[in-house]
Amino acid sequence: MQFDKKGKDDHQLKSIYKRLLYPRLIEEKMLILLRQGRIGKWFSGIGQEAIAVGSTLAMQTDEYILPMHRNLGVFTTRDMPLTRLMAQWQGKLSGFTKGRDRSFHFGTQEYKIIGMISHLGPQMALADGIALADILENRNKATLVFTGEGATSEGDFHEAINVASVWNLPVIFLIENNGYGLSTPINEQFNCKDLVDRAKGYGIQGVQIDGNNILEVFATISNLAEDMRENPRPVLVECLTFRMRGHEEASGTKYVPQQLFEEWSKKDPVKNYEDYLLKEGVLTEEEVKQIREEMTKGIAHDVEIAFNETEPQADDNAEIQDMFAPDPTVLIAPSTEQTEKRYLDAITDGLNEAMLKHNNLVLMGQDIAEYGGAFKITDGFVNQFGKGRVRNTPICESAIVGTGLGLSINGYKAVVEMQFADFVSCGFNQIVNNLAKTHYRWGEKADVVVRMPTGAGTGAGPFHSQSNEAWFTKTPGLKVVYPAFPQDAKGLLIAAIDDPNPVIYFEHKYLYRSLTGPVPEGYYHTPIGKAHVLKEGTQLSIITYGLGVHWALDYLQKNPEISATLVDLVSLQPWDKETVAEAVKTTGRVLILHEDTLTNGFGAELSAWIAEHCFEDLDAPIMRCASLDTAIPMSKVLEDSFLAKSKLNDTVEKLLKY
Structure with missing residues (x-):
């Protein structure tokens, strides 16, 4: 393994070594605890630390990183206290999810880390939304999102990259190619020679690097991020590496040929970098020993503190309350001044009022810009508010809902239009597993409204007429509204947009042009939850x-x-x-x-x-x-x-x- 320090002095090289070594020693402690039966599960990233550490060092501390479950080095490099991390892994109250989720399935605005859900691919679209918010705010920032080679087969992977490419979003899509998706080797997962070649199909830059070379990872991501901040665009980075442990410890490694372990053990990122620093005289054997002893002692100390932390106490009321973010909205009563309007025009009016009030509100959907949407509800909006805030989307419902959540995470509001409510099935996972569960899991709002043109009566058949509200009313964490009159159509939409929680807003297509009624002028709310x-x-x-x-x-x-x-x-x-x-x-x-x-x-x-x-x-x-x-x-x-x-x-x- 060839290292190029690229002008870094001994102090910087030594600092990188400590960053690289620390997650390795934590992992070794976790394996001991697992054998002792003191912890029940662990996803090991041994052999892959250089990717997490090197790429995190390359990002600015206020730039978002969306890691996976084998990226301990992201969390430690962002200086997250091990006591709190350990509390999270053990389901303690002092963790990041109050014992509600495990391992790295959490986010934290304090450290600008947004954790994954078990479905893997959906987090990539969140990176799109985070980057879009930066673009709209004229912040010169980049966003880094991780995925494994296995998840590159998911539709969410392709949708997210396509959206980022079309919209020139500054997202680094980093693939950790460690050769196996659990036990399935890469030759059974995809048929291209290199995953980085997929970048060409999306018209974006692709870079392949040695994921075990800490300096190469650091330099590559640093250079890309620096350029992307000034010239926004997505880049696909494939990091070649190997997983030296099982998918998780219980699965073992019997399915992996021994020769691969022998080959990759020679490429161990920690040992190779340590040997390089010893050879260059940056470190001495005595320093290495001292660093390891101090870290090991500190890790043992922090782990025991976490073991003694308070366990969560079951409280049904608290659990139910935490499904939703508090809504600080002060309800505004309707004006007595009214105008007769169609149901459709009332929805348009509500969107317009909300766009005027919230300059951080973004509308997204298929054909909603110049064309004005399939039902012309947003006709003229792009001229009034610009294409930055009224965005035509590719046909990829999952990515756009995920982008909405990313916008919310980074300070924006989003309204996503499903061209027909039937098509929401393509974005179902993002809604029920990301939007609905985010606040409960780690206290973050999901300020997204999904508009759902619904219902029969127009002879549109099985795929344009379904009433699918029951898909969502059984999902905790979602609010679901369904106005029957123009006045409520406007007031409920405004209330949904002002609410920091995810709201599924059903609007009946048959009523669009067939129903008229008095609609108050100006800004007002129809309260959610009141019949x-x-x-x-x-x-x-x-x-x-x-x-x-x-x-x-x-x-x-x-x-x-x-x-x-x-x-x-x-x-x-x-x-x-x-x-x-x-x-x-x-x-x-x-x-x-x-x-x-x-x-x-x-x-x-x-x-x-x-x-x-x-x-x-x-x-x-x-x-x-x-x-x-x-x-x-x-x-x-x-x-x-x-x-x-x-x-x-x-x-x-x-x-x-x-």
């Missing part, structure tokens, strides 16, 4: 939301002899239990109506809750009126028969006759 009682009656209560509200209104208008209380939920998560309970108590009969299919639709949760909490107020079984348990057909005849509206009259009659 509206639209009618009061005595015979039955209809609990509904979205297009179901209008089905119910139409039905009751045509059947004036029926005295019904009509509740528009408005918000599905959280939902207004108090108003629902009062409606049940008033009438004793409950019909739950929604456009979604019957089985496991949101109505099932409403029904279960009412049965559990309001049983004594019921005079009849709770009845649900929902759509057929099939995919949504295109034909109008078939679609009309599919929809819950076709079953409403029979369900009401059955309930009233009970």
